[in-house]
Amino acid sequence: MTALNSVLTLFALAPQPQPGTQNTAPAWTSIVPFILLFVVMYLLLILPQQRKAKQHAAMLKSLKTGDRVITTSGIIGVVVSIRDNHVTLRSEDTKLELLKSSIQDITERKA
Secondary structure, eight states: OHHHHHHHHHHHHSOOOOTTOOOOOOTHHHHHHHHHHHHHHIIIIIHHHHHHHHHHHHHHHTOOTTOEEEETTOOEEEEEEEOSSEEEEEETTEEEEEEGGGEEEEEEOOO
């Protein structure tokens, strides 16, 4: 309880503002931190993700029959055929039909 009394005493002893004077900061100074936070979030999170998505789309466009690929689920196979949104892979003796977007990386290009 004594801590609360000392805090209240400090507030009571604080200098009172003079009538007619204004000690408030301009309104734009309260908006600046939010703008800076948005810029930092954009640069650190959104921009790298957009770059990665563009690189992935370019990689999928360059996909050709015979390329050795890795899927997002970890399956390694060779591209047998490519249709609009589907890719047929051959992995050992198994043929799999997958969505094109599930291709994570191309490990070997067909020469």
